[in-house]
Amino acid sequence: MALNDTLNLRQLLTPANLRQLAAPILIIMILSMMVLPLPVFLLDVFFTFNIAVSVMVMLVAMYSRKPLDFSVFPTVLLVTTLLRLSLNVASTRIVLLEGHGGPDAAGKVIEAFGNFLVGGNTAVGIVVFVILTVINFVVITKGAGRIAEVSARFTLDAMPGKQMAIDADLNAGLIDEKEAKRRRKEIAQESDFYGAMDGASKFVRGDAVAGIIILVINIIGGLFVGVMQHDMAVGDAAHTYTLLTIGDGLVAQIPALIISVAAGLVVSRVGDEGDIGGLVIGQLFANPAVMTLTAIIIGVLGLIPGMPNLVFLLLAAVLGGLAWIRHKQMQEAEAEAAAPAAAKQAEAPRADAQEASWNDVSQVDVLGLEVGYRLIPMVDKGQDGELLKRIRGLRKKFAQEVGFLSSPVHIRDNLELKPNAYRIALKGVEVGSGEAYPGQLMAINPGHVSGPLQGRETTDPAFGLPAFWIDTGMREQAHALGYTVVDASTVVATHLNHVILNHAAELLGRQETQALLDHVGKDSPKLIEDLVPKLLPIGTVQRVLQNLLEEGVNIRDMRSIIEVLAEHAPRTQDPVQLTVKVREALGRAIIQGLFPGNADVNVMALEPGLERILMQAMSAGGEGGAIEPGLADTLLRQTAQIAQRQEDIGLPPVLLVPSQLRMLLSRFLRRAVPSLKVISNSEVPESRTIRVTAMIGAQQG
Incomplete structure (x- = not known):
């Protein structure tokens, strides 16, 4: 019996079970503090723990790369608010019961905040407390609550558009089903998070109001207890209890202010993924021209008589130094980027120094994409162009759905095109064209939007739907109005995918047909040997497959196609008749x-x-x-x-x-x-x- 109890205890005390029990135990302890008296030492421990938790929450908020990385924040906001209120109740009990004993009657933490931070001056303490409360309540909490409210509304309104954008990427082959599920789940979590933050911000607001009310109650109650129960002079009672109350209020209000700042940091993030410190440094101090002008302005102000010259000139020198360092870093980066291109150009032989050869005879690309110079970064390997990844995904999805591997897409720049234009060519002949604007988004009207957008009016090049080119900052607005929003590389990739599907029959050449038969022959070598070239030439097989592709029939079931051809080839060599038999088999x-x-x-x-x-x-x-x-x-x-x-x-x-x-x-x-x-x-x-x-x-x- 004892052994079984020991085993059950060990199972209960596993790390996973302890982690699950931590939250319920913490909540029970917090609620217990409201009704059970605490020793002074334990009160100091909990006040210190409250400050440590608030600092940890703010640092986690700063180092989170996106809001959903701290998705538990609304719950943390509730727990920390409840902890502060419980400590207020516990400290109020001790202040009123033991306050007549002196400034350290309610613990060392309250004494430190009441004496050291405000110098033992009750008037200064009240003013500081009111200022902190106003900053927390009027400025930070109200602003963060408004941002959370607007974000919740726009996130909810934008959900249909975001879902349509995910479906568009999935249909274009840019993402797989697993990635689509992950993105849909992230959108739902984002909506839930901002909705929870909208409600959780009310906790902080209520905490600030409760802090003011508790301050007034403690001062009045302290006067009554000190004068009526402990026969203290009115002045002594007012000084002692007010100082203790101020210390109690400050020790709760400062963590509240830190938590409010953390809430503001979480909900005020926009777009970029990265920790806030890195984003601020990277964006605020990225341009050396800005720092140079700032240094000049501060330096001029420092030369004005009567100004604190040393401080202004010192700051101007620091900013000037930072601008110079940043300028040198940018020059070095440009030099490193230009060096490989210069070396390659130096190694290239002069064109006029060589005789003409067969190397000068260029073959026409089966499938080509030509881009204007502003679209080059989208297809540049050195810059990790996004369009290159999407094209690789398109070819893979095409092979999986249609049944053969198409020719690679040969990409080149064409200075004769407009800067933002592109052209899709099939065997040297243009089969599609359009324009794309890197850094902007295309908002496509699927037919049921609730209003127009401010942007460059255009047409979706793939399907001919009306659309607008908009700035990236209008993404949420466009989603809320019902538009499908895609970036420039997705526009080009979707158009290319549409062209490839519509011209699949022309992309199936003799070489692709042979490669397809070789691929099938790895699993069914006898089947291929009996058909090609004994019964049918490869050209006839190619024509049958092209007939199927012209009418939108995929050729993934090559085993059935080859078996039908092998069965009917002895009676007819006509590709049209053979196509009829194959279609019946694939019916x-x-x-x-x-x-x-x-x-x-x-x-x-x-x-x-x-x-x-x-x-x-x-x-x-x-x-x-x-x-x-x-x-x-x-x-x-x-x-x-x-x-x-x-x-x-x-x-x-x-x-x-x-x-x-x-x-x-x-x-x-x-x-x-x-x-x-x-x-x-x-x-x-x-x-x-x-x-x-x-x-x-x-x-x-």
């Missing part, structure tokens, strides 16, 4: 991509009469059968109208047709309605229910 995945889950397949269909006419045109003209011009115009117009109605009600624009018409209508309608997907009856799995929501006919009633 489940195609339909799943358009209609996730087991929901009904809501499609548009052709009116039977129109379907017969198109089938006759196909039989008369073969695979490339022509459609009568008037009928073609009506078909295009009606399809566009009905597809738009489908999108308006939240359904994907999908047209279901017989397999003989699918390829013809897909190519014919794709240019007029880019978002339209054309599927055949044979591609829909038997387990899925088809529901026709709209009918396309030659005539509309």
